[in-house]
Amino acid sequence: KAGVTQTPRYLIKTRGQQVTLSCSPISGHRSVSWYQQTPGQGLQFLFEYFSETQRNKGNFPGRFSGRQFSNSRSEMNVSTLELGDSALYLCASSLEGDYGYTFGSGTRLTVV
């Protein structure tokens, strides 16, 4: 079966711009989580969506937002980009009650 698909794979944006990242989970997975990965901070939880509702949110500023659609696809948006937002953004999906996440390959965002 198809895995978790994240698009685009790479992005270069300028400070102050905004960006939208997309994640298509495995078919049947209704839970989608987003993580930011940087060399300095490691993997940090952004948010989790289940059935179009944000269920949990990490400790990130309001510039980071997300949503989930009825087909479980999810997007995250970062507004007013800062240099420190440069990171690998990972999306993971799972079945409800099964916490073994399946991760996508990530979107590498570079802010210049």
Add this chain to the structure above:
Amino acid sequence: AQSVTQPDIHITVSEGASLELRCNYSYGATPYLFWYVQSPGQGLQLLLKYFSGDTLVQGIKGFEAEFKRSQSSFNLRKPSVHWSDAAEYFCAVLGWNDMRFGAGTRLTVKP
């Protein structure tokens, strides 16, 4: 608060040698524990998970991990390392709201 510590930032082993990656967790209740592997430029792949029951857990690619409650540890092992095992390994614990990851251990395999 729930947390995971991986004491070793970088480990080098020879191909064919055994491997043990250390993981210590902090969690008030019975933890749900995981090991993931990440190759350069890729996402994380689940190796194995522990929820309850048998404390020795078998995973994919010949890996296993042992849960020791008395030591708050969940160490990952492999009897014979292959060059393709070179990657970064992350231990994780499921917290109240999210999965908490350790800082990772980078594994280098010498020929």
